[in-house]
Amino acid sequence: MSRNKTSESRRRFLRDAARTAVGVGAAATVLGLQSKQGQAKTSGGVPIRPPGALEGNQFDQACLRCGLCVQACPYDTLKLATLLSPVASGTPYFTARDIPCEMCEDIPCVVACPSGALDHSLTNIDDSRMGLAVLIDHEECLNWQGLRCDVCYRVCPLIDKAITLEPIRNQRTGYHAMFIPTVHSDACTGCGKCEQACVTEVPVIKVVPIELAKGHMGDHYQLGWEEKVELRDGQFPETPDIAPTEHIRINDGRK
Structure with a gap:
């Protein structure tokens, strides 16, 4: 036993x-x-929220996980997050390198949202701020290498507003010009078309959340070339009305 x-x-x-x-x-x-x-x-790529998404935790709390915005997207851009996704399960997002936002004028994803997680006050897609494109790798950008590539500039829905090509001197040759893609945060919607179209094997321009892309200079700085700055308490005396050459020796190569 x-x-x-x-x-x-x-x-x-x-x-x-x-x-x-x-x-x-x-x-x-x-x-x-x-x-x-x-x-x-x-x-x-970084997961990006749809147009009109509330910021941070506000979106996660307001989103019903209903998937109606995903169904309304005519380009299959939006996906619903799973348990293995990098954002909260059941919430919508897209990855720009795969399928960017096509900037629909009627913004069907926002219209379909029943909870306001996608802000219904957004009526002009050009005003959306899904993220911000950032040229993150100058060393691999073809333009920075002196080659001519303007793909990200050409595909931008707000060409010459969100992305411009700024000429600078090619330091390697000394006389050629390089045209550098420059993103302007006041116009960039974060649609991701530039990232998706980037011809490099790994995109050198990427869309990231605005809070990661933008710094803040501080309200105490005053930019005199943008607005007239009033003198305060005589702190900044008036500049004498004299020609600079009267007091500054110009180096003309002679002793």
């Missing part, structure tokens, strides 16, 4: 140990998939 009890206990122990091993293995597999998925999402 004692032997039977011992054998039964041993079988129960082995069975429980096997179940534990299977459970640990399954958990490790899930964690591995999550890690790989997270790495894939990171390498593929």
Whole structure:
């Protein structure tokens, strides 16, 4: 009788140990998939919210996870996040390198949103601020190498407003010009067309959330060339009305 009890206990122990091993293995597999998925999402681009999305946690709290905005998107741009996605499960997002926002004039995703997580006051798609395009790698940008590539500039829906080409001197040759893509935050909608069209193997221009892309200079700085700055308490005396050459020696190469 004692032997039977011992054998039964041993079988129960082995069975429980096997179940534990299977459970640990399954958990490790899930964690591995999550890690790989997270790495894939990171390498593929930053997840961007739809037009009119409320900021940060406000969007996560207001979104019903209904998927109506995803259904309303005619270009299959928007996706619903899963448990393995880099944003809250059930919420909409898109990755610009895969499918950018096509900037629909009627903004169907916003119209379809029943909760206001996508702000219904957005009626002009040009006013949307989904993110901000940033030229993140000058070393790999073809224009910075002295080659002529203006793809990101050409595909921009707000060409010459959101992205311009600014000429600078090519320091390597000394006399050629380089035309550098320059993003203007007051016009960029974050649609991601520039990132999707970038011809490099890994895009050198990417759309990221505005709070990551933008700094803040501080309200105490005054830019005299943008607006007239009044003198305060005589802190800044008037500049003498004299020619600079009267007091500054110009180096003309002669001793």
